[in-house]
């Protein structure tokens with residue numbers, strides 16, 4: 001039996017120091033879409049220019 005594991009259903013947070021400015025999935029460059037305040041933290045919302053995956057990056 002195989003369980004399908006979907007990781008695209010929820011956003012993944014990266015710590016800024018761990019995340020270079022390229023997509024963790026396909027390695028393409030990412031583009032900063034907006035900066036949101038979530039739970040009092042500044043969250044950088046980026047979108048990959050290659051696979052269009054949205055990634056959230058928080059400051060440490």
Ligand SMILES: [Zn+2]
Pocket residue numbers: 023024025026027028048049050051052053
């Ligand atoms: Zn990508």
